[in-house]
Amino acid sequence: MWFAKTKEETLEELGVDPSVGLSSAEAKSRLEKYGENKLKGKPKKSLISLFFAQLKDWLIYVLLGAALITLVVGEYVDTIIILLVVILNAIIGVAQEHKAEKAIEALQQMTTPTALVRRDGKIVEVPSHEVVPGDIVILDAGRYIPADLRLLESVNLQIEESALTGESVPSDKDADAIHEDPKTPVGDKSNMAFMSTLVTYGRGEGVVVRTAMETEMGKIAKILDEDTQDLTPLQRRLGELGKTLGTIAIAICALIFIIGWLQGRDLFDMFLTAISLAVAAIPEGLPAIVAIVLALGVTRMSKINAIVKKLPAVETLGSVNIICSDKTGTLTQNKMTVVKYFTLDHEAEVPNTGSGFEAAPDVKELIKTFVLCSDATYENGQGTGDPTEIALVVMGERFNLPREALHTTYRRVGERPFDSDRKLMSTLNQMEEGYRVHTKGAIDQILKISTTALVGGKIVPLTEEMKQRYLEASEAMSNDALRVLGAAFKTTDRILEPEEMEKDLTVIGFVGMIDPPRVEVKDSIHEAKMAGITPIMITGDHKNTAFAIAKELGIAESITQCMTGAEIDALTDEKFAKRISHYRVFARVSPEHKVKIVKALKDQGNIVSMTGDGVNDAPSLKSADIGVAMGITGTDVSKSASDMILTDDNFTTIVHAVREGRNIYENIKKSVIFLLSCNLGEVVAILASVLFFWPVPLIATQILWINLLTDTLPAIALGVDPGDKEVMKRKPRDPKESFFAHGAGTRAALGGLLIGLITIIAFAIGLNAEGYSLSAANIPAEALAHGRTMAFIVLAASQLFYSLAKRNNTKSIFQIGLFSNKYLIGAIIIGLLLQVLVINIPVLAAAFGMQPISLADWGTAIGLAFLPLIVNEIIKIFMRMREA
Structure with a gap:
């Protein structure tokens, strides 16, 4: 129980000096001892076992029987032809399964590709699979955790652990905390960081305490490592067809031979004719043709960013009539974007493309405060850090207020980090004359600590009427599913203590931001509906936010088509299954709710596709007829539990895959x-x-x-x-x-x-x-x-x-x-x-x-x-x- 130990006890037990880290020789030795830091799946089948697995089919058995008969009667050419078809079918199946597995392995490496560790006193970047217990790992925003760590240092450190906990809000970390209760939940272990989770804010250091299958991720992977795949509709159809054709072939042999014998024809000629016709009655090219068509389908689908793990899953897609999709990243762009701003003098929409726009003086002050009170970076179209802060920095770029120039000109000399209780963050920056506090946070909190407002380029007393205008405007933005963030400032002639910063501020205004829908998704949803497929949005977001996106995309028309996780819990499974066909949006849901939704939809006779990316999504991915994992944000465990992986995390790719599946079946x-x-x-x-x-x-x-x-x-x-x-x-x-x-x-x-x-x-x-x-x-x-x-x-x-x-x-x-x-x-x-x-x-x-x-x-x-x-x-x- 590393979470119950002090930092000193942990380091002593692992035998490492945090200032130096492991030596290269020691790291190599421990790698040999503990093995590579990789999640292990089911043991890989050999090519021979894969080959013979392809032969376990009734139609193949009939063909082999026909080959034996033609061999006995001396038709060696026919024997060779039949055997060649059987072997070709098996080889194609082996090649495609092997190819798919290779693609899966490549995708798994995307989860935690590299890690920053301290070795021999230097910070170096190593492949995550080479991380060993005792390694000192350096953490900063945007990095995945390569293994389970006991934190040694944490500065405003927040880690996105939804893959493990299902909680969408990043967890605050405290390296100095000690949790003595052995039953402390994973989500409450604030002094630990876990494999495949993501640092969203702050920085820190930690020492690796568990790797590979010993991690929290590994424990869940063991539980899910079962192969309980049902036969797909195509497999069942071909199985039935094979038995029918086999029976017909035998009947034809017997009938023609008996009739010929009764008519007094040459028995050997009739026997040869009967056997030849029986072989002709069985389309021995069918298994090879099906394998070839499915294999080509998999190849085509990989080109449209969908990797299918098993060939028959391609065909199952053609039967899908419900697509349950996550909102963030799949239906939306997975990047917050500022779309509106409000001051008492100006209210307007922010252009979503381009740069070089001019802003009024009060709007400039608003943007300047947001950019200076942010830790995110944005260069060459790529941002790092908290998505909300990236959106604010991008807004600065649009209005000729780039982050790098502002932070260079107005150097930060102090700060008060964000706190979930205060819902505020403040920085102190050196200005041309003196210093200025820049504060951002919830608009209601901003108004509580402000005494003045910026109006007409002047600082005036903040009245109740002004407060009401701010609150009404922010409520209007919230009703449009926008996340509202306010800004304020004050000037001072000295460096303030953090506790002094957030008093008697001047409120400037606020912005509304949203994770916008993907441009191409609306057309894809329309196409899905035309195809008789019902798209359903499942998200952890608030009901209003979810409905606003769903309405814009054409998924839902009325708020009455939305249901929350709490409302699901209030219903019995039977009542929920009866009502589920009415709903198109499920908001504030947990991974457990996802399983319930999938089962209810399947109980109504639907063929369901479900998307997911976290470890806790794995049960719902397995429950669905087609489980679809995210290739970019998805965890190893979710990819393992899925039938298909989207390399671009895009809803449109699912619709394309359904179209491909239908055509393949046809x-x-x-x-x-x-x-x-x-x-x-x-x-x-x-x-x-x-x-x-x-x-x-x-x-x-x-x-x-x-x-x-x-x-x-x-x-x-x-x-x-x-x-x-x-x-x-x-x-x-x-x-x-x-x-x-x-x-x-x-x-x-x-x-x-x-x-x-x-x-x-x-x-x-x-x-x-x-x-x-x-x-x-x-x-x-x-x-x-x-x-x-x-x-x-x-x-x-x-x-x-x-x-x-x-x-x-x-x-x-x-x-x-x-x-x-x-x-x-x-x-x-x-x-x-x-x-x-x-x-x-x-x-x-x-x-x-x-x-x-x-x-x-x-x-x-x-x-x-x-x-x-x-x-x-x-x-x-x-x-x-x-x-x-």
Whole structure:
């Protein structure tokens, strides 16, 4: 219990002199002893275990079984093809998971990248993972704490500990305090500083007492280090599809073999045909295509600042209909900005861009006081220190009163630091003649300690009427969700003691400031609403402030749509769940409330995305369907608990990710429906010929060749189809929705029947050219080869052309752009060229049992092949008419 020890006891126990720090040799020795200062997650899986994990899928098991059967019957080429697809799928999955983990590791380093420590008597900057127990750490505003520290020195030190405590107000620290109660809460340990928290004000020093998993952060990380991920909707859909296809494949094998045996056909030929058709009935390209599409989706999303930790989470985004978002930094810019000022002579808005503006004399005095009574810095567009003070310094820059020039000209000679009880801060600066006190703080406190006011360039007595004007104006700003900060001054001819500064001041006026919304967020919220997604703001801010931002962004329309944490506590879980759909803003909430909100929303059947950055946000991130952690402000633990990380902490990125998720699902669905239609066509052609005692229009090698041709390039090209521009104008998809919903199954069946029918027709035309019909007996091999060549061309070409129809369910290929998917056009051209080569190269033609045909036959075959595409386009016309 380091918080119960004195500074001297702590230093003696750790064996370090604070004025010198550890020696380099001792630091190295302790690093070997204690290990690196990193939070440990679950043990990393080896590449081998990741590889085999990719094979744990029913569809993969069926494919492996098919590979074994083809091996037994001697179809070695087919065996190799199937195994290659399975291996490709596994390799892609391993590569993407490994890539995602690397991205996570890179993000984790953003939390505490470096630390200032005293070693060998010098202050040096070292990587935070090299900090060891006994290191003396130097603290100043804007720095993250690299490990748990026992403070040795604190000067106006304030640390933002919301990641641990959930308390949004920075904690005041006191190095001299000692807490003897062993049950002292983390938030009350004023003599300690904790890993991954942020210094917001003042300065200090501390000695490292705990590192890595022994820190407070590490303790929580251990509790959360569980892997209890549910299957996503896509995983469930594919699992069900795999079982169904496996069952169908086995049934087809048995049915065709039994019918052929009863008809007295050659059993071995029928067995080969049945097996080939069973393999064709299973779209073995599906696992690889899904993996490729998801992997490309993850890559695209990383370019829009969203890093997805697990591939299936991309698809889950497409079902999200509620986005719960933090306000600060996600919906807003996470930087306070002065937007208005008020003096008894002037009231105006502050320009939010540009510089070189002129100000009236009284406004200049107001700004000068604010800038001189601030410790923040602002250079080259970057500020350090308290966000409120940075905003005041930026205001000075806008009005030609830069901080550096003022602090150089009017040197500070004394100060009275900010105190949460007084709500004031004062500095004493040397002026041209004498000294001047500059005070800033709550306007009501400023008025209490002021006796005069600056009016018309003169100092006049402060009347009750003047006070009332100040209070009414400040109340108006507060009602607009602005944070009000007042300023006052007094001149003196001597250096005052701190206690003397805040008496008989001259009030100048005040400013109103706000953390403004991100410019692009309003459009993103509108887009989300158009897509049937409800944005909800969750914040620790006051109700009025939260509602003002929510109203401006279009999240809420009335204050009645806002609820506070206290109001949540007053309701039972059941009542809260029933009422939750009415609310759009939750203010003054704790991390515990976030979990309650997520559960209530999920109880109403919603698919919920939740953002968070603190350790205490981790439970709500895990409870949500999609937990979204902040990459900039987020803690290691929140990133570990999340499904996705935003590298820019921006709400707009979530909306972009949802759009990407929807398009990815649609592309996967296109590929699945296309593959099933094509494979159904093959089944129909073979099964019908067997049932009606006709010759089989395709032999085993021809079936497998066509299957290879259509199950690879065209299906993958559909999987990377450009996104539908109107995808965000539709409501979120029901996660329980089947791949075959909204008529997709009917259209797939119709497409398959058409493909099978025209294949048989082409076969009949080929036989007829040789003088035979389908029902003829003892058809010679040459006639069969002609008929099968025609069927072979039509079956392959019709599937290639049909892929164009599957790009959109209602729009014609000309509306979406015939050449807008260049990959698909390329796949069709390659497929047709391969068909020409197989038929016209004698060696290949002989191997596949085919023969060259005339140009007229080619014309007939290609004409038939266009029929499924044409029929599908006609159906779309009627669908568009019905929707109009």
